[in-house]
Amino acid sequence: MATGALWLIGAGNMGGAMLRGWLASPGWARPVTVIDPHVAEVPNGVTLLRELPSGDEQPDILVLAIKPQQLGDVAPLFAAKAGAPRLLLSILAGVETTTLKNVVGADAIVRAMPNLPVSIGEGVTALYSSDADNGARSEAAGLVASLGLVEWVDDEKLFDAVTALSGCGPGFLFRFIEAMAQAGEALGLPAAQALRLATATVKGSALLAASSNEGPAVLADRVASPGGSTREGLNVLDRDEALKALMRATLLAAAERNAELAAAARSG
Structure with missing residues (x-):
């Protein structure tokens, strides 16, 4: 399993459930940094920051698990950084890949729509990407595989329907x-x-x-x-x-x- 750094922005209900799933996965070796101004604590071995690190530091994988309305708060912080994450996994409802590309500019972007039962490993996570190669798609699917059923969606226009059905x-x-x-x-x-x-x-x-x-x-x-x-x-x-x-x-x-x-x- 790859060991590049993973940043998780937002560790509420869904982000926290994903974090627990990763740490429970056999062979998990990635260093994880949670960036959240509100979460009280994180599991042992996870770094907790209250704000995005300054400078040009970027993670290998960035996971956005904040509310869609908070994207505007994050955008200027990433605009000031050089470079970009290799892979972005976003669970922001309604935020399309073109918008995410403009904000973060990752090499590959994958949208994900998990639902609440991922917290017990019985959830559903729908995935979509327009630019990820097979390796990045496999990696993104691996990040959510421990959380339950994984389904790829071929057309981003169907993500609203997926969100309504399995997300809601x-x-x-x-x-x-x-x-x-x-x-x-x-x-x-x-x-x-x-x-x-x-x-x-x-x-x-x-x-x-x-x-x-x-x-x-x-x-x-x-x-x-x-x-x-x-x-x-x-x-x-x-x-x-x-x-x-x-x-x-x-x-x-x-x-x-x-x-x-x-x-x-x-x-x-």
């Missing part, structure tokens, strides 16, 4: 678990028990779907006996495609917001 998706599923638990509570179950049942049901069903060769529509039909209680519930969800229409509207709203963030980053 955990938030939508958490809402579904909450709603399912509250529906069970409305039927008389104690609130805590209803939440445990709803959470375990979603977990087990997701694991089954992930391990099955059959699609979710087939699996749903396997649960639903003709004239049974599951079928009656599915009839409510399927009537006028209510659930599908709701999810289309939900993902569309998230994708449109992501496009707005991209436009703001280009103009800012």
Whole structure:
């Protein structure tokens, strides 16, 4: 494994999860510097700085894990430096590769969209690059491989859709678990028990779907006996495609917001 320095700018929920994944990877040998004015502490062996080092010092790999709105604060600091990182991995939602190139000017730029379950190694990370060669692509994928499923996206225009589906998706599923638990509570179950049942049901069903060769529509039909209680519930969800229409509207709203963030980053 290569040993060039890696700088992680931003070590909040997502950046911190990625950091823990790297350090837990067998054979990890890169020196890591976290640059974050707010994080309280970092794991042993990791250097913590409160601001970007002055001068022309550059890392081998730079990982941007700040909020998209903070890119403008970082841009002048990199503009003052000579040279550029060899590889930039950015998880900034809505910030396109051309904008990143103008800010950092790395030799190769890879956009990444991880989701929150990367914190337990069960996440999804989508990747896109327009200029990375096979070696850089392999290296970028290796940086996120320990965090869960890795998927390359061929067209950057699809990144808004990926962000809406897998990036924002955990938030939508958490809402579904909450709603399912509250529906069970409305039927008389104690609130805590209803939440445990709803959470375990979603977990087990997701694991089954992930391990099955059959699609979710087939699996749903396997649960639903003709004239049974599951079928009656599915009839409510399927009537006028209510659930599908709701999810289309939900993902569309998230994708449109992501496009707005991209436009703001280009103009800012």
